[in-house]
Amino acid sequence: MKKELKLTVNGQPYELYVKPGTLLVEVLRNELDLTGTKRGCESASCGACTVSLNGMAVKSCTILALQADGGDILTIEGLAKGTELHPLQKAFLDHGALQCGFCTSGMLMSAAGLFHEKPTPTLDEIKEAIDGNICRCTGYNSIIRALSAVARGEYKEQR
């Protein structure tokens, strides 16, 4: 039996009908075609599926879609505003904080969650915020440098 689900995703309201067992990540990827959100494991341990739910970074494979009913979700597709990249995205490009890119969406959304909570995080807070996100390419330090630069205010949001 499918159930009704109301979500706001990247500012757009949706009304959907989903099976009770459907995960949030499945709705985002399969129903809304927002494939920027990835899946890298089946054990909630890689972080590739991280999105922002009501301002908090969450692993969208650990949440049933119906648990997010009424929620306000931001995915990687909603981070840039039109042609203007988000400061975090600019910092990632400048610092070479991505390679294969498969973890990048989740990494950016974990970072977005951190900066939402703490606009000027410390180095340790930055490292902790992305500790749940596996990156097999970069060795993390370029990501940490990018986020540190944002924390220092080197990337002002132009909105």
Added chain:
Amino acid sequence: MSKYNVIGTRVHRVDGPDKVTGKAKYTFDMVLPNMLYGKILRSPHPHAKILSIDTSQAEKLIGVKGIVTGKDTLGKKQGIWRRFPELCDEEMICRSKVRYIGDPVAAVAAVDEDTAAEALDLIEVEYELLPAVFDPLDAIKEDAPQVHEGVELNINVTRHIEWGDVDEAFKQCDLVREDHFRCSSQAHVCMETHDAIASFDHSGKLTVWTSTQAAYYMQVLLADMLGLREGDVRVIKPPTGGGFGSKFELDSAQFCASLLSMKLCQPVKIVFTREEEFTASKRRTPMIYYTKLGAKKDGTLLAKEVRVITEGGAYTSMGATALYLTGFFSSFPYKYPNYRYDGYRAYTNTAPTSAMRGFGAPQAVFVGESQIDMMAEELGIDPVEIRRRNGMTPNYEVPGQANIQSCGLHQCLDKIEEHIKQRGKLPPNRGIGIAAYGFMSGGIFNWFDTPYAFSAAVVRINIDGKVDLFTGACDIGQGSDTTLSMICAEELGVRLDDIRIHAADTGICPPDLGAWGSRETLMNGNAVKMAAADAKRQLLEFAGAKMGANIVYDLDIKDRWVHLVDRPQKGLSYFDVVKEAIRGKDGEAIMGRGHYTPHRKGMISPAYSFGVQAAEVEVDPETGRYKLVNVTTAHESGTVINPVGIEGQLEGAIMMAGGYGFCEDQPMDNGKILNPSIGDYKLIRSLDMPETKILEIDTYEPEGPFGAKEAGEGLTNPTAGAIGNAIYKAVGVRIHDLPITPEKVFRALRAKEQARSSK
């Protein structure tokens, strides 16, 4: 001012904007109209005969569209060592026998993944269990079960390398050490698992989108295994979520999706689960090392003898190359006048072992660099000094094997020595260990037997000056699309954003052997540079005529300005020249072609990178737990094309190679991998990552594009060895088997204490 406008500058990755905005579509993300979803049934047994397969119940399940078993295949076996048919030993769906837990026995296509998974449960396979063998040392015993019929003692491949008179040289040594080491396996853990979408149409053509390091190899192997002409198979590599050596062999996602699509004439998508990725894709080759090293009192290394037995797993895969390279790189980066290597690869009933970043060299370097530190200590010589005394130098010939041109090893040693001095006196239980290494810039061996050039590129200049670059190179995250675009822009004299790269689509790009063996920058870079030079020459012909310049003057293009080299202010706009040149060619776009195959460069590689790494650890002597504090690397890659790319390769290598030294392992029980999930397989995460530092070394490689050579895999080689040496410096225990877990350090510390107190 740099003589280059593009190379050596800090640029954004060309695929960066799509990746930071989530727009990049990986195979994993793609959906085609009318697409079906496939799943693969795999053997739960390490060794068994297949007596029968009954698919009738599964076929009845609503939503199941097709099932294939070994009977639906051509019955062929495949492998990358195509020059040696006996080493092409892997069926893509087993017909009569399974050889490891994970061997494919059937595949299903259904309307969705859940239905396909349900159908797998309904397939009845009757097996007759066979005795199995797991340890390579057991596998080579007389009475061991045979993994492949007719393969004596389960010895799959042997390799012998020798020069000088090793036995005589050992007699002249003042000190000879014999040591034994074991190197563990490692999983690649690409963030995107193996996946493929195959679409066969009624005109007989197959298109496959897949996460691969070698689109051309996949085209050739799929054509061969499916009975198609190569030209009827088009392989397209969308953005790919990592490879690290795991994605240049034909895999069961690609093959089964293709076979099902050929049967159904519908697109079929197969994505490995993370568990399949751990258990049924390939992995780093575990190795057992016996090594004997002889030196004079002054630290001159006279002779080395190495014997290696590798755990092959069920099939040859690229493990034969790993066996060869571990032997070759066991002599690196030193000038051994006498050297002997004997390697044996044993078949076992475990997941096949194969290529992984470093390709046999990280094992060789862990062993070799541990032993050389032990030798140095016994001789009372400083670790840097013993390496300096024996290290390779430019234009050195590895006897009968390789010609080294550029080599910055001694500069690297100097820089690392300086770094160690700067760290000053360390607190107790801290230590710095070093490891020196070298690596190849692409392999010369052509075991695949391609008739094509190893790399090729086409450059097309359009009327607006925009340049289309076509290459078979495969960007799997390492950044070849960016590096090759930079080489193209530099050679042509335009800007990076004038280049649009089209890569790794066998339908439109020239063949390239792919992203493995650290070959793309040098080999494909040379092809791209040649293609750009060819296109530029055509533009300069027009410009020369137009400018009426004295023919003794050379023309060049820099930053979109076509000019006389000696009088740079005299020139024409690149855009104007392009427009006129195309008109002058009767409207034909300017096309440049380039290709590269190494010739007369020895047997191994056209060029070698070198480096020295220092790892600093802090050990808790009570628990054996240790922290990687700092990893500093002096690496020389010739001219640096893409500095941001090299930093990324370096730091990423430390995460992966540090993991190999520190925590990554694949324990097994009767052939079953016990930790097939990202939660259970321990990886270095952001909080474990050490501080990393790069010490830049200038060298120039005459064989490379603009003097460049590899910077991909070599960096994976030193870390495990440097960690081992650092632990010894910190607390005086030597760990001989990887990974160097805190538990092993703890036990070694206890053993040392007991030995002391019992004295």
